[in-house]
Amino acid sequence: MKKPLLDVRNLSKTFVARRGFMGGKSAVVHAVSDVSFSVTAGEAFGLVGESGCGKSTTGRAILRLVEPDSGTVLLKGEDVLGANPRRLRALRRQMQIVFQDPYSSLNPRRTIGQTLAEPMAVHRLGTAREIVEAVRKVLAEVGMPIDAADKYPHEFSGGQRQRIGIARALALQPELIVADEPVSALDVSIQAQILVLLRGLQQRHNLSFVLISHDLGVVRHFCSTVSVMYLGRIVERGPVPEIFDEPLHPYTRALRNASPVPDPKAKVIMAKLEGEVASALSPPSGCHFHPRCPHVMDICRQVYPSWVEVAPDRGVACHLYPAGAGAIVGEATQPLLRMT
Amino acid sequence: MSEAQHPSLVVDGLTTAFRVEGRWYDAIRDVSFSVAKNETLALVGESGCGKSITALSIMGLVPKANGRITAGRVLLDGRDLVTSLNPVLPIGFQVAEALRYHTALAGEAARARALALLEHVKIPSAARRFDDYPHQFSGGMRQRVMIAIALACSPQIILADEPTTALDVTIQAQVLALLAELKSETGMAMIFITHNLGVVASIADRVAVMYAGDLIEIAPVEELFEHPMHPYTEALLSSIPRVDRDAGDLKPIAGQVPPITAMPSGCRYADRCPLRVPRCAKMPPLVALAVDPKHRVRCWVRAAEESANA
Numbered sequence: 174m175k176k177p178l179l180d181v182r183n184l185s186k187t188f189v190a191r192r193g194f195m196g197g198k199s200a201v202v203h204a205v206s207d208v209s210f211s212v213t214a215g216e217a218f219g220l221v222g223e224s225g226c227g228k229s230t231t232g233r234a235i236l237r238l239v240e241p242d243s244g245t246v247l248l249k250g251e252d253v254l255g256a257n258p259r260r261l262r263a264l265r266r267q268m269q270i271v272f273q274d275p276y277s278s279l280n281p282r283r284t285i286g287q288t289l290a291e292p293m294a295v296h297r298l299g300t301a302r303e304i305v306e307a308v309r310k311v312l313a314e315v316g317m318p319i320d321a322a323d324k325y326p327h328e329f330s331g332g333q334r335q336r337i338g339i340a341r342a343l344a345l346q347p348e349l350i351v352a353d354e355p356v357s358a359l360d361v362s363i364q365a366q367i368l369v370l371l372r373g374l375q376q377r378h379n380l381s382f383v384l385i386s387h388d389l390g391v392v393r394h395f396c397s398t399v400s401v402m403y404l405g406r407i408v409e410r411g412p413v414p415e416i417f418d419e420p421l422h423p424y425t426r427a428l429r430n431a432s433p434v435p436d437p438k439a440k441v442i443m444a445k446l447e448g449e450v451a452s453a454l455s456p457p458s459g460c461h462f463h464p465r466c467p468h469v470m471d472i473c474r475q476v477y478p479s480w481v482e483v484a485p486d487r488g489v490a491c492h493l494y495p496a497g498a499g500a501i502v503g504e505a506t507q508p509l510l511r512m513t
Numbered sequence: 514m515s516e517a518q519h520p521s522l523v524v525d526g527l528t529t530a531f532r533v534e535g536r537w538y539d540a541i542r543d544v545s546f547s548v549a550k551n552e553t554l555a556l557v558g559e560s561g562c563g564k565s566i567t568a569l570s571i572m573g574l575v576p577k578a579n580g581r582i583t584a585g586r587v588l589l590d591g592r593d594l595v596t597s598l599n600p601v602l603p604i605g606f607q608v609a610e611a612l613r614y615h616t617a618l619a620g621e622a623a624r625a626r627a628l629a630l631l632e633h634v635k636i637p638s639a640a641r642r643f644d645d646y647p648h649q650f651s652g653g654m655r656q657r658v659m660i661a662i663a664l665a666c667s668p669q670i671i672l673a674d675e676p677t678t679a680l681d682v683t684i685q686a687q688v689l690a691l692l693a694e695l696k697s698e699t700g701m702a703m704i705f706i707t708h709n710l711g712v713v714a715s716i717a718d719r720v721a722v723m724y725a726g727d728l729i730e731i732a733p734v735e736e737l738f739e740h741p742m743h744p745y746t747e748a749l750l751s752s753i754p755r756v757d758r759d760a761g762d763l764k765p766i767a768g769q770v771p772p773i774t775a776m777p778s779g780c781r782y783a784d785r786c787p788l789r790v791p792r793c794a795k796m797p798p799l800v801a802l803a804v805d806p807k808h809r810v811r812c813w814v815r816a817a818e819e820s821a822n823a
Contacts, residue, residue: 223681330769360559360708365752365765387681390711394754394763417756431686433711434757435750437734440715 176250177211178381179235179268179349184208184244186227186234190454202453204230205241206405212398214348215379219396219413221386221428225453227405228385232351235383236270237261248349266296269342273354275334279326285312285337286322292344307344315340315370332363336370343374353385368395389432393417398486401425404453404461411487421489424462460492468493520547521670521702522571527585529570531773537583538773540566541726544585545799548670548702555717555734556706559749561770563726564706568672571704598647604658605631605643611665630661634691653684657691664695674706689716710753714738719807722746725770725781728799732808742802742810742819745782780812788814 186205191198205227212218220228234241237253246253253264272278280288289308293299299307309319315336326334335355342350352371356364372395374380386392392399393413400410401422409422420426457464463473470492478490527544530537541563548554556564569575571587598607608627612618618626624643631639634657647655656676663671673692677685693716696703705716713720714734721731722743730743741747748766768785777783783793792813800816802808810816 223683332769361710361749362559362752362766363769365754365763366767368754368763369765388754389682389756390754393756393759414759427683429756431682432756433682433685433709433715434755435710435714435738435753436757437714437717437738439757 176213177247178214178216178249179212179383180245180247180250181211181231181235182209182245182247184231184234184241184246186230186239186241200454203405203456204453205234208244208400208402208405208407210400210407210410212349212381212383214381215375216398217375217382217384217396219384219386219392219399220402221389221392221399222402223387223428225404226402227453228402229353231402232270232353232383232385235351236265236268238270262296266345267347268349268351269345269347271335271338271342271350271352271355273357275331275338275358276326278338279334279341281326284323284325285317285340288326288337289322289341289344292341296345298345311340311343314343314374330363331359332366335359335363335367339367339370339374346378347380349381349383351383351385354387355384356391357386357388364391371395389417389429390434401428404456406461406490408462408491409489411484415487421483421487421494422462422491423466423468423493427465460490521550521552522704523547523586523588524567524571525586525588527567527570527587528583529566529575530581530583531566532579533774536774537581538776539583539726540580540773541570541723542796544723544728546721546728546731548704550669550702551696551700552718553696553703553705553716555713555720556704556723557708557710557713557720558723559708559770561725561773562723564708564723565674566726567723568674568704568706571672598655598658600647603644603646604650605645608658608661608665611662615666627661627665630664631658633664634658634661634695636661651684652680653688656680656688660688660691660695664699667699668701670702670704672704672706675708676705677712678707678709685712692716710750722749725776726773727781727796727811729782729811730809731799732805736805736808740808742808742815743782743812744786744788744815788812790814 184205185207188202188204190200190202208231210218220231222228230239233239235246241254248264248267251264256264286308289311290304293304293307298304308322312319312321317333317336317340329337356367359367368391375382384392384396396413398411399413399416400407401424402408403424409416409420409425416425417429420429459475460473460478463469466473472492478492479496480488480490481494481496482488483494524547525545528542529540531540544567546554556567558564570582575582598604605624605627608630609623612623612626628639628643631643636642636654636657650658677688680688689712692703707713717734719731719733720737721728722745723729724745730737730746737746738750741750748764751764752766754763766785771777771781771784779794779796783789790813797811797813797816799809799811802810802819
């Protein structure tokens, strides 16, 4: 077993939402509940789920861009959540984030060169001359011309701006990049350019990724392991081709069946998935997915299912897979795969 | 469904120009297609390809200040889905308003019909939610209300412009199911505009692919996905990461769409095209393939290969 680069244990984050007249009432949103996973060096780990499932909050909590309430985050064994401001700055050098929206995540008043040089100057990574050289290098790395350094963000297209966002994350030569929907705002042909770029960086620098996405196709292409989130919790985790070809959790299956593929012979299964995604403000009792689940049982309405390792590297939180039944994974899934 | 059968809508040689810094540029040129009753035509392409401009032109909604239709005809009888909800009016009122405006119904009759429409698009407990406001509805439910408004006047054609793009996939699947069901119940024609080829594969009978304002390929849906002819369609299909299989390496399309102010007069894809020949400096015609006349492609090279093989 390789030692993980990033180890996230029982991460939780709640937000207080003010409701009612003048914010008189308040309610607690469990954005992330008890999330655990680990990422090894050079691995691309995917977090998928629909809007509001907590995948972005998880990504931000790892970097302490939002402060988690509880849990542990270890980067190469060092405690991120307990780090003092000075240590945290050093740790953040090793983990960077790429945002979804390349339009709003770059400062419009700064040249690309200034934007890229700033983190290097903050971390005192060299003399002014060395930094200019490093900016050139990182621009070349993401396939941008060197004269881009003297231009402003508005002079670039969406795909080019995302390249610049990636260059900014690379500037400090991190070991881990949290990429939050990095291609969701882009057209398919540009999306493919960015995915190819990220894959190249991963291979050249042995970079690790936490890729956050709602697009199962992107995750299948880029990641080797994936966790599926629903209303703040991980409901299934496993290696990538298997989890999409043979999903265990009914939610993973619904997500898979609803994901459009470019093949008229494989139409979207106009799912029998009834109802809307429940609100994180008042998640359903028991298993959060039970009101929409085609296999709902009495126990699902009362008890949240415990996490069961059904195979090495493969786990699921669902009462259909009781603890101790792990060995029969293949047979157990068969009848379920034929769902309407 | 072949387009020869009673086309509900015929678009012929449609060209719409926009003014940019005092000069007029064609945003779409010479776009022609038709849609039959009980048929869904998907209009697909990336940002700026002109798919929404085509819809606006069909509806007569091109902004007059800096846009105009310079050529072409649209023959139709239909109404639109290109509308949106007013946040300060209850949703039931907005559905009834469409009825009062477009039909003879008024008062209680309009209200009753509006309620029936909301039930028809499967708004749960529609009677109780009739006086709710749009913000009390989720995205998927709001989209269903929009569909109810579009249906208020029993249209023969629905133009749906990216109706599922902002929705989560499980909700998108429900809205697509609803649209497919309405189509088979009412027999109406639908033009479905989207950038998502996966959605196209699920909902369309025929597909028209647009690139930089030109309609470059049109074919029945299975034919288009199995035998894409235009190099752009081909490249687009191999740049999609797929969830259903390991497609190997993605092949991105190098470069980007030229800006509207610097469009080549010939084939607009030529700059990015691996098959480019000198002839591409002239605009290619949309040619029907000898093997399948329902499949038409706008490419000098591919049309020539095809006629040589036939």
